[in-house]
Amino acid sequence: MPSETAVVRRIVAEHKERPGPLLEVLHAIQAAMGFIPPGAVPVVAQELNLSRAEVHGVVTFYHYFRTSRPGAHTVSLCQAEACQSMGAEALATHARDRLGIDFHETTADGKFSLEPVYCLGNCACSPAAMIDGELHGRLTADGFDALIKETAST
Amino acid sequence: MSATIYVPGDAGALSIGAGAVATAIRAEASRRGVAVDLVRNGSRGAYWLEPLVEVVTPAGRSAYGPVRAADVPTLFAADFLNGGTHPLALGLTDSIPWLKGQQRLTFERVGIVDPASVADYVKHGGYRGLTKALSLAPADVVQAITTSGLRGRGGAAFPTGIKWKTVLDQPVTQKYVTCNADEGDSGTFSDRMLMEGDPFALIEGMTIAGVAVGATAGFIYLRAEYPHALAALKAAIAAAYQAHYLGADVAGSGKRFDLEVRVGAGAYICGEETSMLESLEGRRGEVRVRPPLPAIKGLFGQPTIVNNVVTLASVPWILAHGAEAYANFGMGKSRGTLPIQLAGNIRRGGLVERAFGLTLRELLYDYGGGTATGKPIRAVQVGGPLGAYIPPAQFDTAVDYEALSAIGALLGHGGIVVFDDTVDMARMARYAMEFCAIESCGKCTPCRIGSTRGVEVIDRIIAGVDAEHNVQLLEELCDLMVQGSLCGLGGMAPFPVQSALKYFREDFRARH
Numbered sequence: 001m002p003s004e005t006a007v008v009r010r011i012v013a014e015h016k017e018r019p020g021p022l023l024e025v026l027h028a029i030q031a032a033m034g035f036i037p038p039g040a041v042p043v044v045a046q047e048l049n050l051s052r053a054e055v056h057g058v059v060t061f062y063h064y065f066r067t068s069r070p071g072a073h074t075v076s077l078c079q080a081e082a083c084q085s086m087g088a089e090a091l092a093t094h095a096r097d098r099l100g101i102d103f104h105e106t107t108a109d110g111k112f113s114l115e116p117v118y119c120l121g122n123c124a125c126s127p128a129a130m131i132d133g134e135l136h137g138r139l140t141a142d143g144f145d146a147l148i149k150e151t152a153s154t
Numbered sequence: 155m156s157a158t159i160y161v162p163g164d165a166g167a168l169s170i171g172a173g174a175v176a177t178a179i180r181a182e183a184s185r186r187g188v189a190v191d192l193v194r195n196g197s198r199g200a201y202w203l204e205p206l207v208e209v210v211t212p213a214g215r216s217a218y219g220p221v222r223a224a225d226v227p228t229l230f231a232a233d234f235l236n237g238g239t240h241p242l243a244l245g246l247t248d249s250i251p252w253l254k255g256q257q258r259l260t261f262e263r264v265g266i267v268d269p270a271s272v273a274d275y276v277k278h279g280g281y282r283g284l285t286k287a288l289s290l291a292p293a294d295v296v297q298a299i300t301t302s303g304l305r306g307r308g309g310a311a312f313p314t315g316i317k318w319k320t321v322l323d324q325p326v327t328q329k330y331v332t333c334n335a336d337e338g339d340s341g342t343f344s345d346r347m348l349m350e351g352d353p354f355a356l357i358e359g360m361t362i363a364g365v366a367v368g369a370t371a372g373f374i375y376l377r378a379e380y381p382h383a384l385a386a387l388k389a390a391i392a393a394a395y396q397a398h399y400l401g402a403d404v405a406g407s408g409k410r411f412d413l414e415v416r417v418g419a420g421a422y423i424c425g426e427e428t429s430m431l432e433s434l435e436g437r438r439g440e441v442r443v444r445p446p447l448p449a450i451k452g453l454f455g456q457p458t459i460v461n462n463v464v465t466l467a468s469v470p471w472i473l474a475h476g477a478e479a480y481a482n483f484g485m486g487k488s489r490g491t492l493p494i495q496l497a498g499n500i501r502r503g504g505l506v507e508r509a510f511g512l513t514l515r516e517l518l519y520d521y522g523g524g525t526a527t528g529k530p531i532r533a534v535q536v537g538g539p540l541g542a543y544i545p546p547a548q549f550d551t552a553v554d555y556e557a558l559s560a561i562g563a564l565l566g567h568g569g570i571v572v573f574d575d576t577v578d579m580a581r582m583a584r585y586a587m588e589f590c591a592i593e594s595c596g597k598c599t600p601c602r603i604g605s606t607r608g609v610e611v612i613d614r615i616i617a618g619v620d621a622e623h624n625v626q627l628l629e630e631l632c633d634l635m636v637q638g639s640l641c642g643l644g645g646m647a648p649f650p651v652q653s654a655l656k657y658f659r660e661d662f663r664a665r666h
Binding site: 019020021022023024026027054057058061062063064065080081082083084085086117118119120121122123124125126128130133134135136137138 | 165166168169170201202204337338339340341342343345346378379380381382416417418419420421422433434435436437438439440454495496497498499500503504505526535539569571572573574577582585589592593595
């Protein structure tokens with residue numbers, strides 16, 4: 001298995017000739033590894049001729065980039081106004097209880113990470129959630145439990 | 155001959171079971187030995203009828219909805235492939251009143267065409283606008299956009315033609331066209347629907363923009379929360395290259411236009427145009443100080459068009475049908491149509507494209523049918539998280555940039571979020587400040603610090619700590635943020651707070 005550094009170098013090499021490549025590079029690293037490992041920052045900085053501070057600054061500016069390993073499944077619950085109007089807060093409370101974690105946390109067994117998200121563009125079918133890239137609408141507490149059960153078994 | 159069935163592949167329809175319906179239709183057809191041609195179209199926008207299944211009949215497309223996977227065997231039993239009667243039958247799609255009364259220009263093909271097919275796009279009038287644009291001098295294309303009265307649909311409502319003219323007038327070789335597809339406002343989904351349901355309209359609009367101002371490259375800045383739109387855009391861009399509508403020789407004109415999608419990373423602020431440009435360049439999405447305007451010094455320091463998805467996707471219609479035809483829709487200085495999004499606690503939610511001038515009341519009750527919960531509407535928020543809350547007493551206001559502005563509200567990207575009478579407006583005001591604190595880029599102090607102080611002050615009001623004094627403090631803080639912030643995030647985040655204080659003052663009191 002190639003080392004983390006080798007993977008990062010390969011990814012940077014694929015993108016470095018494109019204009020303004022840093023976000024593309026970080027997306028590719030996160031797609032390959034699930035997060036941006038701390039060790040990737042100096043490698044990316046060196047390869048793109050940026051300072052570590054610049055790369056770190058970009059990684060930490062964007063909510064989507066993670067600096068720790070996520071659970072096997074990521075559950076993102078919409079917390080924005082349209083979903084609030086249809087009970088998103090109560091659903092979030094239920095989700096926290098069901099998974100036993102708060103937002104930005106991962107279950108002890110490493111199965112689920114719970115994240116807040118501010119709009120999934122599904123505002124006529126609120127409340128909405130995204131699980132591993134799949135969008136779900138008009139979600140109820142029971143519906144949430146069924147999805148978690150189904151996802152856990154995959 | 156096989157029957158043609160449409161089952162939306164739109165993310166919203168998928169979120170409530172369209173995928174399972176498509177699978178069930180394939181399985182049932184195969185069990186019965188019936189040949190079916192299943193097309194994954196976009197959504198018609200009537201989300202209250204999704205998953206909406208359509209069948210092609212001699213009389214036209216016949217609709218059934220909302221369909222669950224479990225209904226599929228009964229649809230086959232009712233001979234739905236020939237438009238048979240069924241409890242879920244809605245008649246011809248075009249005669250459903252909710253859809254029939256709309257004026258679909260920008261969304262004319264969404265939900266109708268196969269979004270992955272260039273041929274289907276062309277068959278439904280696609281690329282007529284580009285053909286027209288290529289027959290005109292660049293300045294005449296820009297003039298057509300100016301004459302149409304088109305204003306930026308992202309929210310700022312700046313005249314598109316003036317922006318394009320500024321870029322056209324720059325004596326520079328490298329210019330860019332960028333599309334702001336960072337649709338972050340809660341209650342809005344028109345960009346998503348268009349990119350998923352008719353991606354070629356956006357591609358054609360951007361190509362026309364490139365031809366008009368002399369830009370050879372374009373970028374679509376898409377938010378990371380839209381993976382379905384990303385897939386649709388990538389497929390459509392590849393198909394457009396294949397058909398030579400993109401690349402070195404656009405439609406045989408000898409003109410070059412290259413287009414690629416860049417994905418954001420979950421920062422609301424990147425919907426602000428200069429922050430978007432920073433992000434496209436691979437940096438933190440911090441707002442730039444203007445001037446210089448992006449039209450003069452934009453992406454990589456070059457003259458750049460920055461327009462929203464709906465703005466750019468309206469361009470092909472304007473070129474194909476004429477600027478006057480577009481300007482004939484609308485009222486006052488708001489010309490053309492607006493895809494309005496009915497969202498939140500609403501019975502018949504979805505996308506309504508109509509000429510400017512319809513009242514909120516017509517939208518909320520005639521189209522929307524009131525709340526989903528059946529309780530009275532207490533407030534609506536128009537224009538996203540930075541938009542004002544509007545009470546029922548003002549529902550006769552027209553949907554028009556100036557009319558909403560006159561009551562201290564804003565139209566923004568055309569989203570309307572409905573709340574019933576259980577809403578706690580002090581909590582919504584607190585959320586507005588909290589959201590601003592989470593999403594502030596941090597560059598200016600009024601936004602970065604003010605939003606956090608705003609949350610704290612509202613918390614004290616809710617806790618009953620010296621409410622009168624703290625309400626006054628909150629009002630002063632709002633004024634400071636409006637006057638002192640660098641961009642619209644800090645400058646407008648107080649709008650929902652101020653409107654909640656103005657119309658729903660009774661909610662700003664101690665809780666028990």
